Amino acid sequence: MCPHKKQSMYRITLSKNGEVSIDLNQNQPGRGAYVCKNDGCFTQMVKKKRLDKTFKHAVNKEVYLTLGKLFQD
Secondary structure, three states: OOOOOHHHEEEEEEOOOOOEEEEOOOOOOOEEEEEEOOHHHHHHHHHOOHHHHHHOOOOOHHHHHHHHHHHHO
C-alpha cells in the first residue's frame, strides 16, 4: 500500500446497480477503491485484477483502459 493521501489518488467506485466508474471528485456514493498516481501501482492493479477482488465484481476492461489514459497524462 502506498503512503499517499486519498486526495492525491484516483478513486474508483462501484454503484449499487453494479456500475464501475472513475470518481475524479471523490464524492460519488458506493464502495470506493483508491489507486495512487504511480505507474507501478497502476500496473500492479491491472496485473493482479485488484479492482475485481476489491469489488467482488468483474470490472470491464474499458475502466482499466480509461484509467490507463489518466496515467499517461
